[in-house]
Amino acid sequence: MARPFTLFTGQWADLPFEEVARLASEWGYDGLEIAVSGDHLDAWRWDEPGYVEAKLAVLAKYNLKVWAISNHLKGQAVCDDPIDFRHEAIVGSKVWGDGDPEGVRQRAAEEMQHTARLAKALGVDTVVGFTGSSIWQYVAMFPPVPEKVIDAGYQDFADRWNPILDVFDECGVRFAHEVHPSEIAYDYWTTVRTLEAIGHREAFGLNWDPSHMMWQGMDPVSFIWDFKDRIYHVDCKDTKIRQTGRNTVLGSHLPWGDPRRGWDFVSAGRGDVPWEASFRALTAIGYDGPISVEWEDAAMDRLHGAPEALAALKKFDFPASNTSFDAAFSNQD
Numbered sequence: 001m002a003r004p005f006t007l008f009t010g011q012w013a014d015l016p017f018e019e020v021a022r023l024a025s026e027w028g029y030d031g032l033e034i035a036v037s038g039d040h041l042d043a044w045r046w047d048e049p050g051y052v053e054a055k056l057a058v059l060a061k062y063n064l065k066v067w068a069i070s071n072h073l074k075g076q077a078v079c080d081d082p083i084d085f086r087h088e089a090i091v092g093s094k095v096w097g098d099g100d101p102e103g104v105r106q107r108a109a110e111e112m113q114h115t116a117r118l119a120k121a122l123g124v125d126t127v128v129g130f131t132g133s134s135i136w137q138y139v140a141m142f143p144p145v146p147e148k149v150i151d152a153g154y155q156d157f158a159d160r161w162n163p164i165l166d167v168f169d170e171c172g173v174r175f176a177h178e179v180h181p182s183e184i185a186y187d188y189w190t191t192v193r194t195l196e197a198i199g200h201r202e203a204f205g206l207n208w209d210p211s212h213m214m215w216q217g218m219d220p221v222s223f224i225w226d227f228k229d230r231i232y233h234v235d236c237k238d239t240k241i242r243q244t245g246r247n248t249v250l251g252s253h254l255p256w257g258d259p260r261r262g263w264d265f266v267s268a269g270r271g272d273v274p275w276e277a278s279f280r281a282l283t284a285i286g287y288d289g290p291i292s293v294e295w296e297d298a299a300m301d302r303l304h305g306a307p308e309a310l311a312a313l314k315k316f317d318f319p320a321s322n323t324s325f326d327a328a329f330s331n332q333d
């Protein structure tokens with residue numbers, strides 16, 4: 001369908017923004033899904049004179065565009081419980097502050113509001129990210145969890161995200177939540193419940209990333225069809241499943257790439273995601289936004305992987321037909 005291809009910069013935030021832009025351009029990407037991370041973007045600087053212009057100038061220098069920005073790391077802290085050393089490592093000192101959990105959540109929410117303002121300033125209408133969840137900690141449902149605790153978790157999500165989404169509405173920007181374990185919506189039915197909790201408000205949609213669906217045993221293709229009015233963005237990452245009877249779905253607390261794990265993220269095209277059916281489904285629902293490569297593979301050099309993944313995915317993005325393949329049979333006279 002000739003959709004633009006972007007590189008998600010989150011996994012490259014250790015490199016200067018300009019260096020990532022140079023590499024992506026050299027590899028043939030059309031643009032970047034720029035992460036609010038490292039020196040790539042700072043949401044708190046959204047109204048600083050010259051800040052946005054300087055970022056756009058770097059993109060222009062390398063003939064790149066931006067259709068979406070992302071802020072997974074601060075979004076994660078909006079609803080999470082507990083807030084702990086994991087968040088301290090990812091949210092930065094401004095949001096972490098003195099580490100008081102409620103203060104961290106409030107500052108993370110404020111940063112998400114600034115992220116919408118930054119998106120608007122950049123001329124972008126989509127922010128990709130995570131929501132966090134106060135009830136993810138109960139996923140195994142043991143010790144037994146009363147239903148009212150789960151209900152309260154969805155309510156907590158709505159209470160914390162509605163004021164953030166009010167700012168998104170003011171800015172004309174949409175939030176694309178990445179359906180992902182650890183978040184309020186992590187599978188099919190939690191996505192249904194999350195959309196209900198937020199009253200199906202238009203500012204809240206989904207980032208379709210099939211890699212997280214694969215290891216949970218979900219069908220990423222029917223997800224596209226069932227949530228067709230909510231697919232606001234696409235991140236492409238692949239997953240290789242190796243569930244053997246020894247190697248299992250929860251990963252056994254083993255590090256990425258350990259051969260005893262039941263699955264691993266791999267460079268797009270090298271795993272089990274049904275890319276052909278997925279791209280056909282994206283075309284069927286009329287998705288014409290960016291296809292963003294989120295690159296993760298514990299066993300491959302990223303400088304090799306990022307251009308390889310682009311080439312692997314591009315072959316599925318063929319132009320859609322504007323005529324019926326059997327039209328030539330009709331009207332022979």
Ligand SMILES: O=C1C[C@@H](O)[C@H](O)[C@@H](O)C1=O
Nearest residue numbers: 072178180209237294296
């Ligand atoms: O956005 C992401 C961040 C991490 O959860 C993780 O590396 C990956 O799964 C992902 O998609």
